[in-house]
Structure formats: structure tokens, C-alpha cells
Amino acid sequence: MARIWLARFDPKLVEVFRRLFLGLAIKTVGYLIIAAGIFFSIKDKDIALFAVILGAFLVILGWMLIYRALKTVE
Structure with a gap:
């Protein structure tokens, strides 16, 4: 279901969001x-x-x- 929903967006944008949310998750675990x-x-x-x-x-x-995710946004 999530793949179908994400398929509507630009693949480059999906990759940026994936990197952004992965960074947020890792940072949160680090603070914990x-x-x-x-x-x-x-x-x-x-x-x-x-x-x-x-x-x-x-x-x-x-x-x-x-x-890196925010830097790649054009």
C-alpha cells in the first residue's frame, strides 16, 4: 500500500524523504x-x-x- 502511494511522487523526492526520515530516526535513537x-x-x-x-x-x-538530504534538494 505504501509503495503504491509513494509511486505517485518523484523518485528523487522519495529518496530525499527516505534519507531525511532515516536521519531523524537515527538521531532520535541517539538522544534516547x-x-x-x-x-x-x-x-x-x-x-x-x-x-x-x-x-x-x-x-x-x-x-x-x-x-545531506537537505543539501540535495534543488
């Missing part, structure tokens, strides 16, 4: 992992540091995808 790392710090500092670093990496990756 950072928040979890803050709460992990109560129990174990090493796991908390790893979670915050992993979350920061995902947030940066998500912003890169969003930037």
Missing part, C-alpha cells in the same frame, strides 16, 4: 541512548560512558544524513 546513559551512571560509570559516546555518535550520524 544518551538519556539512558545518564541514568546508567547511577549504577555503572563505564557502561554510562559507553552509552553516552554511542549516543553522541548516532546523533552526529543522524545530523549528517539530515544535512
Whole structure:
């Protein structure tokens, strides 16, 4: 059903939206992992540091995808 609905749009636009929403999803997961790392710090500092670093990496990756998606729009 979704493929039929998306087939009406320009394929380049669909690719831009796919990259944009993928970036948003990755960025959101990264922020959630950072928040979890803050709460992990109560129990174990090493796991908390790893979670915050992993979350920061995902947030940066998500912003890169969003930037590339917005940059390709003409």
C-alpha cells in the first residue's frame, strides 16, 4: 500500500524523504541512548560512558544524513 502511494511522487523526492526520515530516526535513537546513559551512571560509570559516546555518535550520524538530504534538494 505504501509503495503504491509513494509511486505517485518523484523518485528523487522519495529518496530525499527516505534519507531525511532515516536521519531523524537515527538521531532520535541517539538522544534516547544518551538519556539512558545518564541514568546508567547511577549504577555503572563505564557502561554510562559507553552509552553516552554511542549516543553522541548516532546523533552526529543522524545530523549528517539530515544535512545531506537537505543539501540535495534543488
